[in-house]
Amino acid sequence: MADGILAQLNKASAAEEFFTLLGVDYDPRIINVARLHILRRMGQYLAGEDFSGVADETVATRCKTVLERAYADFVASSPIDQRVFKVLKDAVAPQPNKGPTLVQIGTLK
Template sequence: MADGILAQLNSASSAEEFFALLGVDYDAKVVNVARLHILRRMGQYLAGEDFTGAADDVVAERCRAVLERAYADFVASTPIDQRVFKVLKDAVAPQAKPTPTLVQLGTLK
């Protein structure tokens, strides 16, 4: 199935192509701010899908639903709130408190 929806999505080079291929409406302002986050979240959701033996129209519909879900995440909140990338997760991770350096009194001059 070289021309199936998964092959088409695999060759897409922009978020707008994903939306067009799957027929999902979007607000360009949301996509301009969160395009990589939306696609990353879509990938996270798709990781839980099993398309083995599914017809291309079924795969396309499931992909459409996943993209709509990922897009909705970023319509309702911001990329900072969603934190799909490690750098954003690490930015709010509790920081380890530095342990004080012990200096023995006998080493002081």
């Protein structure tokens, strides 16, 4: 279906369009801070979904539920707390305990 909900979402270029297409209410202040994080989390939640042969209304309902869930994650906490992007995960990953680098005096010129 060329004009199905997945095709419409695929054409969306702003987070607000996702919310509007799926009929999800949102606070613009939260979207302004966490738009990419919310959409990334939505994608993570949808990654396991198989919409093959599923009616468009059912797909829209499932997508709406997933967007509401992703949005709720960032209403309850910040993008820093959620860490959906690798750079934020790496920022808190335990670093190997490296001792000081020893350089032998004979190797210095």
